[in-house]
Amino acid sequence: MQTLNTHLGTTRERELRATSAAPLPRLRDERTSLRDAGRVVLRRARPQDGAAVAHLAALDEAPIPHGDLLLVELDERIVAAVPVRGGEAVADPFQRTAGLVDLAERRAALLRGELPRRSRLGGALRHVSGGRRAAA
Numbered sequence: 001m002q003t004l005n006t007h008l009g010t011t012r013e014r015e016l017r018a019t020s021a022a023p024l025p026r027l028r029d030e031r032t033s034l035r036d037a038g039r040v041v042l043r044r045a046r047p048q049d050g051a052a053v054a055h056l057a058a059l060d061e062a063p064i065p066h067g068d069l070l071l072v073e074l075d076e077r078i079v080a081a082v083p084v085r086g087g088e089a090v091a092d093p094f095q096r097t098a099g100l101v102d103l104a105e106r107r108a109a110l111l112r113g114e115l116p117r118r119s120r121l122g123g124a125l126r127h128v129s130g131g132r133r134a135a136a
Helices: 004-019 047-060 098-111 119-128
Strands: 040-044 069-074 077-083
Touching: 040 098, 047 069, 047 077, 069 098, 077 098
Parallel strands: none
Antiparallel strands: 040 069, 069 077
């Protein structure tokens, strides 16, 4: 017998999946490859992004991140937000964003001055892009 909470959760998940604007990218594994993801943009959040970040936090059932944020856009949709100064990222749980969040976290570390400019980030880009050199 299904509990009320389980039933409500399942119903809400179906609703969210039905209203999702973009289909899931085809993937070889759990990490999103830049080759398979579509158009990926990393950018700093602007004041008008507040509602989108709050929506992501609600989907992710996480607190809204504050401060300077690095956003990940996938085909012009914000799918993740990473605090530049460190902290927990929020991401759309209905998109495969693990590799993209990892890339944004590495970029945030670079912005904080925690990574060497070339060696580690270049390796991360090759990993996420499936071995291809990503365009700057």
